[in-house]
Amino acid sequence: MSRTNLSEKACTVARAAEVFGDVxxxxxxxxxxxxxxxxxxxxRQTGAPTASLSTRLKRLESVGVLRRDAYSEHPPRYEYRLTAMGRDLWPIVVSMKAxxxxxMGSGETPVEIIHKTCGHSVTPQMVCPDCHEPMQAHDAEPRLSTAFEQEREAARGKS
Amino acid sequence: MSRTNLSEKACTVARAAEVFGDVxxxxxxxxxxxxxxxxxxxxRQTGAPTASLSTRLKRLESVGVLRRDAYSEHPPRYEYRLTAMGRDLWPIVVSMKAxxxxxMGSGETPVEIIHKTCGHSVTPQMVCPDCHEPMQAHDAEPRLSTAFEQEREAARGKS
DNA sequence: ACTACTGACTTCAATTAGTGAAGTGACCCA
DNA sequence: TGGGTCACTTCACTAATTGAAGTCAGTAGT
Structure with missing residues:
Protein backbone atom coordinates (compact mmCIF):
# COMPACT_ATOMS: atom_id res chain seq x y z
CA MET A 1 0.00 0.00 0.00
CA SER A 2 2.69 2.45 0.91
CA ARG A 3 5.80 2.29 -1.17
CA THR A 4 8.05 2.96 1.77
CA ASN A 5 8.92 0.33 4.29
CA LEU A 6 8.88 1.78 7.74
CA SER A 7 7.89 -1.33 9.65
CA GLU A 8 11.43 -2.57 9.99
CA LYS A 9 12.50 0.65 11.66
CA ALA A 10 12.99 0.62 15.41
CA CYS A 11 10.76 3.66 15.86
CA THR A 12 7.31 2.58 16.96
CA VAL A 13 5.80 5.85 15.76
CA ALA A 14 6.95 4.84 12.29
CA ARG A 15 5.32 1.44 12.67
CA ALA A 16 2.09 2.96 13.89
CA ALA A 17 2.22 5.48 11.05
CA GLU A 18 2.51 2.68 8.54
CA VAL A 19 -0.78 1.29 9.79
CA PHE A 20 -2.93 4.38 9.85
CA GLY A 21 -0.79 7.17 8.45
CA ASP A 22 -3.44 7.76 5.89
CA VAL A 23 -6.47 9.99 5.72
CA ARG A 44 -21.19 7.23 3.27
CA GLN A 45 -19.95 8.81 6.46
CA THR A 46 -16.27 8.90 5.56
CA GLY A 47 -16.77 9.74 1.90
CA ALA A 48 -14.15 7.20 0.90
CA PRO A 49 -14.39 5.61 -2.55
CA THR A 50 -15.41 1.95 -2.36
CA ALA A 51 -12.09 0.62 -3.58
CA SER A 52 -10.14 2.75 -1.11
CA LEU A 53 -12.37 1.74 1.76
CA SER A 54 -12.07 -1.89 0.80
CA THR A 55 -8.25 -1.93 0.75
CA ARG A 56 -8.12 -0.03 4.06
CA LEU A 57 -10.51 -2.39 5.81
CA LYS A 58 -8.55 -5.39 4.60
CA ARG A 59 -5.37 -3.85 5.88
CA LEU A 60 -6.84 -2.95 9.25
CA GLU A 61 -8.17 -6.47 9.55
CA SER A 62 -4.84 -8.05 8.64
CA VAL A 63 -3.07 -5.89 11.21
CA GLY A 64 -5.61 -6.88 13.82
CA VAL A 65 -7.21 -3.52 14.48
CA LEU A 66 -10.63 -4.77 13.51
CA ARG A 67 -12.54 -7.97 12.94
CA ARG A 68 -14.90 -8.82 10.09
CA ASP A 69 -17.94 -10.69 11.35
CA ALA A 70 -20.79 -12.14 9.32
CA TYR A 71 -24.10 -10.95 10.70
CA SER A 72 -26.01 -12.85 8.03
CA GLU A 73 -25.13 -16.02 6.11
CA HIS A 74 -27.73 -15.82 3.35
CA PRO A 75 -27.20 -13.33 1.86
CA PRO A 76 -23.60 -12.92 3.08
CA ARG A 77 -23.40 -9.68 5.05
CA TYR A 78 -20.57 -8.45 7.21
CA GLU A 79 -19.81 -5.90 9.81
CA TYR A 80 -16.58 -4.56 11.18
CA ARG A 81 -15.75 -4.22 14.85
CA LEU A 82 -12.74 -2.85 16.62
CA THR A 83 -10.60 -5.31 18.53
CA ALA A 84 -8.81 -4.44 21.78
CA MET A 85 -5.91 -3.32 19.60
CA GLY A 86 -8.27 -1.06 17.69
CA ARG A 87 -9.94 0.35 20.78
CA ASP A 88 -6.48 1.29 22.03
CA LEU A 89 -6.29 3.74 19.15
CA TRP A 90 -8.86 5.89 20.90
CA PRO A 91 -6.32 8.29 22.47
CA ILE A 92 -4.92 9.05 19.04
CA VAL A 93 -8.28 9.89 17.56
CA VAL A 94 -9.20 11.93 20.62
CA SER A 95 -5.91 13.84 20.47
CA MET A 96 -6.59 14.59 16.84
CA LYS A 97 -10.07 15.78 17.64
CA ALA A 98 -8.74 18.02 20.41
CA MET A 104 -9.05 24.01 12.77
CA GLY A 105 -12.43 24.44 14.38
CA SER A 106 -15.05 27.09 13.95
CA GLY A 107 -16.21 27.75 17.48
CA GLU A 108 -18.48 24.86 18.25
CA THR A 109 -17.21 21.30 18.38
CA PRO A 110 -19.09 18.80 16.20
CA VAL A 111 -18.72 16.01 18.75
CA GLU A 112 -18.70 16.19 22.51
CA ILE A 113 -17.16 13.42 24.56
CA ILE A 114 -19.20 12.45 27.58
CA HIS A 115 -17.33 10.70 30.35
CA LYS A 116 -19.74 7.96 31.37
CA THR A 117 -18.56 7.65 34.94
CA CYS A 118 -18.88 11.33 35.84
CA GLY A 119 -21.36 12.41 33.21
CA HIS A 120 -19.45 15.49 32.11
CA SER A 121 -18.66 16.67 28.61
CA VAL A 122 -14.87 16.62 28.55
CA THR A 123 -11.71 17.10 26.56
CA PRO A 124 -9.44 14.31 27.75
CA GLN A 125 -6.05 15.44 28.89
CA MET A 126 -2.59 13.92 28.89
CA VAL A 127 -1.02 13.59 32.29
CA CYS A 128 2.07 12.12 33.84
CA PRO A 129 1.02 8.79 35.38
CA ASP A 130 3.42 9.34 38.28
CA CYS A 131 2.81 12.89 39.44
CA HIS A 132 -0.56 13.35 37.71
CA GLU A 133 0.38 16.75 36.32
CA PRO A 134 -0.83 17.64 32.83
CA MET A 135 1.91 17.04 30.27
CA GLN A 136 2.84 18.94 27.14
CA ALA A 137 5.71 18.92 24.70
CA HIS A 138 7.95 21.17 26.79
CA ASP A 139 7.50 19.07 29.92
CA ALA A 140 9.05 16.07 28.25
CA GLU A 141 12.50 15.11 27.19
CA PRO A 142 13.16 12.12 24.97
CA ARG A 143 15.81 9.57 25.88
CA LEU A 144 16.85 7.29 23.05
CA SER A 145 17.77 3.65 23.48
CA THR A 146 21.25 2.68 22.34
CA ALA A 147 19.84 0.54 19.54
CA PHE A 148 17.80 3.43 18.22
CA GLU A 149 20.71 5.81 18.68
CA GLN A 150 22.78 3.53 16.49
CA GLU A 151 20.15 3.39 13.77
CA ARG A 152 20.17 7.18 13.70
CA GLU A 153 23.93 7.36 13.74
CA ALA A 154 23.98 5.12 10.70
CA ALA A 155 21.51 7.38 8.90
CA ARG A 156 23.67 10.38 9.70
CA GLY A 157 26.65 8.78 8.05
CA LYS A 158 25.24 7.60 4.76
CA SER A 159 24.45 9.30 1.42
CA MET B 1 -1.82 17.23 -2.20
CA SER B 2 -4.73 15.04 -1.27
CA ARG B 3 -7.37 14.55 -3.88
CA THR B 4 -10.16 14.53 -1.37
CA ASN B 5 -11.45 17.64 0.25
CA LEU B 6 -12.13 16.99 3.88
CA SER B 7 -11.45 20.47 5.17
CA GLU B 8 -14.97 21.67 4.53
CA LYS B 9 -16.38 18.90 6.65
CA ALA B 10 -17.62 19.76 10.10
CA CYS B 11 -15.59 16.97 11.66
CA THR B 12 -12.41 18.35 13.12
CA VAL B 13 -10.75 14.94 13.04
CA ALA B 14 -11.17 15.08 9.27
CA ARG B 15 -9.57 18.51 9.16
CA ALA B 16 -6.68 17.39 11.31
CA ALA B 17 -6.31 14.27 9.16
CA GLU B 18 -6.05 16.42 6.06
CA VAL B 19 -3.03 18.13 7.55
CA PHE B 20 -1.00 15.18 8.76
CA GLY B 21 -2.89 12.10 7.66
CA ASP B 22 0.22 11.00 5.86
CA VAL B 23 3.17 8.86 6.82
CA ARG B 44 18.15 11.33 6.76
CA GLN B 45 16.26 10.50 9.93
CA THR B 46 12.84 10.12 8.35
CA GLY B 47 14.05 8.48 5.17
CA ALA B 48 11.74 10.66 3.10
CA PRO B 49 12.71 11.43 -0.51
CA THR B 50 13.75 15.06 -0.94
CA ALA B 51 10.76 15.99 -3.07
CA SER B 52 8.32 14.42 -0.63
CA LEU B 53 9.95 16.12 2.31
CA SER B 54 9.93 19.42 0.50
CA THR B 55 6.21 19.35 -0.30
CA ARG B 56 5.37 18.26 3.25
CA LEU B 57 7.40 21.02 4.86
CA LYS B 58 5.79 23.62 2.61
CA ARG B 59 2.39 22.34 3.56
CA LEU B 60 3.14 22.27 7.28
CA GLU B 61 4.45 25.80 7.01
CA SER B 62 1.40 27.04 5.13
CA VAL B 63 -0.89 25.47 7.71
CA GLY B 64 1.11 27.12 10.48
CA VAL B 65 2.46 24.03 12.20
CA LEU B 66 6.04 25.12 11.67
CA ARG B 67 8.10 28.16 10.77
CA ARG B 68 10.98 28.37 8.31
CA ASP B 69 13.76 30.56 9.69
CA ALA B 70 16.97 31.59 7.99
CA TYR B 71 19.93 30.81 10.22
CA SER B 72 22.36 32.09 7.63
CA GLU B 73 21.93 34.74 4.92
CA HIS B 74 25.00 33.98 2.82
CA PRO B 75 24.73 31.20 1.86
CA PRO B 76 20.98 31.01 2.42
CA ARG B 77 20.31 28.29 4.98
CA TYR B 78 17.09 27.50 6.75
CA GLU B 79 15.80 25.58 9.68
CA TYR B 80 12.33 24.52 10.66
CA ARG B 81 10.77 24.98 14.08
CA LEU B 82 7.45 24.00 15.49
CA THR B 83 5.03 26.79 16.32
CA ALA B 84 2.60 26.65 19.26
CA MET B 85 0.18 25.00 16.87
CA GLY B 86 2.81 22.42 16.04
CA ARG B 87 3.80 21.79 19.63
CA ASP B 88 0.15 21.06 20.36
CA LEU B 89 0.47 18.02 18.14
CA TRP B 90 2.59 16.39 20.81
CA PRO B 91 -0.28 14.37 22.36
CA ILE B 92 -0.99 12.82 18.98
CA VAL B 93 2.59 11.73 18.43
CA VAL B 94 2.83 10.47 22.00
CA SER B 95 -0.40 8.50 21.65
CA MET B 96 0.96 6.95 18.50
CA LYS B 97 4.18 6.06 20.21
CA ALA B 98 2.31 4.48 23.10
CA MET B 104 3.97 -3.10 17.25
CA GLY B 105 6.95 -3.07 19.57
CA SER B 106 9.55 -5.69 20.26
CA GLY B 107 9.98 -5.50 23.99
CA GLU B 108 12.09 -2.48 24.51
CA THR B 109 10.92 1.01 23.57
CA PRO B 110 13.26 2.98 21.30
CA VAL B 111 12.45 6.28 23.02
CA GLU B 112 11.68 6.94 26.65
CA ILE B 113 9.80 10.06 27.68
CA ILE B 114 11.24 11.75 30.72
CA HIS B 115 8.90 14.03 32.61
CA LYS B 116 11.13 16.98 33.44
CA THR B 117 9.25 18.08 36.54
CA CYS B 118 9.29 14.70 38.27
CA GLY B 119 12.22 13.09 36.51
CA HIS B 120 10.51 9.82 35.78
CA SER B 121 10.39 7.86 32.57
CA VAL B 122 6.70 7.80 31.75
CA THR B 123 3.98 6.81 29.34
CA PRO B 124 1.59 9.76 29.40
CA GLN B 125 -1.99 8.83 30.07
CA MET B 126 -5.34 10.24 29.04
CA VAL B 127 -7.55 11.27 31.91
CA CYS B 128 -10.85 13.00 32.43
CA PRO B 129 -10.05 16.62 33.36
CA ASP B 130 -13.00 16.67 35.77
CA CYS B 131 -12.70 13.52 37.82
CA HIS B 132 -9.08 12.74 36.93
CA GLU B 133 -9.80 9.10 36.20
CA PRO B 134 -7.93 7.46 33.31
CA MET B 135 -10.09 7.41 30.19
CA GLN B 136 -10.42 4.83 27.46
CA ALA B 137 -12.76 4.23 24.57
CA HIS B 138 -15.42 2.47 26.62
CA ASP B 139 -15.54 5.24 29.23
CA ALA B 140 -16.65 7.73 26.64
CA GLU B 141 -19.82 8.34 24.72
CA PRO B 142 -19.95 10.74 21.80
CA ARG B 143 -22.67 13.36 21.55
CA LEU B 144 -23.07 14.92 18.14
CA SER B 145 -23.98 18.53 17.54
CA THR B 146 -27.14 19.14 15.54
CA ALA B 147 -25.16 20.61 12.65
CA PHE B 148 -22.94 17.53 12.46
CA GLU B 149 -25.93 15.27 12.86
CA GLN B 150 -27.48 16.94 9.84
CA GLU B 151 -24.37 16.51 7.74
CA ARG B 152 -24.45 12.81 8.53
CA GLU B 153 -28.14 12.55 7.89
CA ALA B 154 -27.55 14.04 4.45
CA ALA B 155 -24.80 11.50 3.75
CA ARG B 156 -27.14 8.70 4.77
CA GLY B 157 -29.70 9.81 2.25
CA LYS B 158 -27.65 10.19 -0.90
CA SER B 159 -26.34 7.78 -3.55
C1' DA C 1 -42.79 -13.76 -12.67
C1' DC C 2 -40.71 -9.56 -13.20
C1' DT C 3 -38.56 -5.50 -11.58
C1' DA C 4 -36.27 -2.84 -8.39
C1' DC C 5 -33.48 -2.47 -4.46
C1' DT C 6 -29.91 -3.54 -0.70
C1' DG C 7 -25.29 -4.65 0.93
C1' DA C 8 -20.70 -5.72 0.19
C1' DC C 9 -17.92 -5.65 -2.54
C1' DT C 10 -14.55 -6.02 -7.60
C1' DT C 11 -12.84 -4.47 -11.85
C1' DC C 12 -11.31 -1.02 -14.96
C1' DA C 13 -9.34 2.91 -17.45
C1' DA C 14 -7.83 7.47 -16.43
C1' DT C 15 -5.74 10.52 -13.38
C1' DT C 16 -2.72 11.90 -9.76
C1' DA C 17 0.81 11.43 -6.47
C1' DG C 18 5.21 9.49 -5.02
C1' DT C 19 9.85 7.87 -6.17
C1' DG C 20 15.19 7.77 -6.91
C1' DA C 21 18.54 9.91 -9.33
C1' DA C 22 20.56 13.81 -11.00
C1' DG C 23 21.14 18.72 -11.12
C1' DT C 24 21.38 23.72 -9.19
C1' DG C 25 23.12 27.73 -6.62
C1' DA C 26 25.51 29.86 -3.01
C1' DC C 27 28.84 29.44 -0.50
C1' DC C 28 33.49 27.39 2.52
C1' DC C 29 37.95 24.95 2.91
C1' DA C 30 42.67 23.55 1.35
C1' DT D 1 41.07 24.28 -8.99
C1' DG D 2 38.66 20.72 -6.85
C1' DG D 3 35.83 19.03 -3.62
C1' DG D 4 32.25 19.37 0.01
C1' DT D 5 27.83 21.15 2.42
C1' DC D 6 23.10 22.56 2.52
C1' DA D 7 18.64 23.24 0.79
C1' DC D 8 16.44 22.38 -2.33
C1' DT D 9 14.18 21.60 -7.78
C1' DT D 10 13.47 19.02 -11.97
C1' DC D 11 12.64 14.92 -14.39
C1' DA D 12 11.22 10.44 -16.16
C1' DC D 13 9.06 6.55 -14.19
C1' DT D 14 6.23 3.82 -11.31
C1' DA D 15 2.67 3.01 -8.09
C1' DA D 16 -1.60 4.28 -5.83
C1' DT D 17 -6.18 6.55 -6.10
C1' DT D 18 -10.31 7.68 -8.20
C1' DG D 19 -15.31 7.54 -10.08
C1' DA D 20 -18.07 4.82 -12.56
C1' DA D 21 -19.80 0.56 -13.66
C1' DG D 22 -20.44 -4.24 -12.77
C1' DT D 23 -21.15 -8.55 -9.74
C1' DC D 24 -23.39 -11.66 -6.55
C1' DA D 25 -26.72 -13.16 -3.33
C1' DG D 26 -30.40 -12.31 -1.75
C1' DT D 27 -35.34 -9.50 -0.20
C1' DA D 28 -39.60 -6.72 -1.21
C1' DG D 29 -43.24 -5.10 -4.01
C1' DT D 30 -46.76 -5.57 -7.66
Missing part, protein backbone atom coordinates in the same frame (compact mmCIF):
# COMPACT_ATOMS: atom_id res chain seq x y z
CA UNK A 24 -8.94 7.17 5.11
CA UNK A 25 -7.58 5.10 7.96
CA UNK A 26 -8.20 7.97 10.32
CA UNK A 27 -11.64 8.63 8.94
CA UNK A 28 -12.54 4.96 9.30
CA UNK A 29 -11.32 4.94 12.88
CA UNK A 30 -13.25 8.09 13.71
CA UNK A 31 -16.35 6.57 12.23
CA UNK A 32 -15.94 3.32 14.10
CA UNK A 33 -15.56 5.14 17.41
CA UNK A 34 -18.79 6.89 16.49
CA UNK A 35 -20.40 3.49 16.14
CA UNK A 36 -20.10 2.73 12.41
CA UNK A 37 -20.06 -1.00 11.68
CA UNK A 38 -21.16 -1.70 8.14
CA UNK A 39 -19.39 -1.13 4.87
CA UNK A 40 -21.94 1.17 3.34
CA UNK A 41 -22.30 3.25 6.50
CA UNK A 42 -18.54 3.69 6.67
CA UNK A 43 -18.49 4.61 3.04
CA UNK A 99 -6.16 19.52 18.10
CA UNK A 100 -8.65 19.93 15.29
CA UNK A 101 -11.17 21.58 17.61
CA UNK A 102 -8.57 24.01 18.87
CA UNK A 103 -6.79 24.90 15.65
CA UNK B 24 5.76 11.52 6.08
CA UNK B 25 3.93 14.17 8.03
CA UNK B 26 4.00 11.93 11.08
CA UNK B 27 7.63 11.06 10.59
CA UNK B 28 8.52 14.73 10.28
CA UNK B 29 6.62 15.54 13.44
CA UNK B 30 8.27 12.71 15.34
CA UNK B 31 11.63 13.92 14.19
CA UNK B 32 10.94 17.51 15.15
CA UNK B 33 9.86 16.48 18.64
CA UNK B 34 13.18 14.64 18.82
CA UNK B 35 14.90 17.91 18.01
CA UNK B 36 15.36 17.81 14.23
CA UNK B 37 15.55 21.25 12.66
CA UNK B 38 17.36 21.14 9.36
CA UNK B 39 16.27 19.78 6.01
CA UNK B 40 19.02 17.24 5.61
CA UNK B 41 18.69 15.96 9.17
CA UNK B 42 14.96 15.49 8.67
CA UNK B 43 15.62 13.78 5.41
CA UNK B 99 0.19 2.42 20.74
CA UNK B 100 3.18 1.45 18.65
CA UNK B 101 5.16 0.43 21.73
CA UNK B 102 2.30 -1.71 22.98
CA UNK B 103 1.16 -3.36 19.77
Missing amino acids: WMMMILREMFLGGRRFDALQ WGDKW | WMMMILREMFLGGRRFDALQ WGDKW
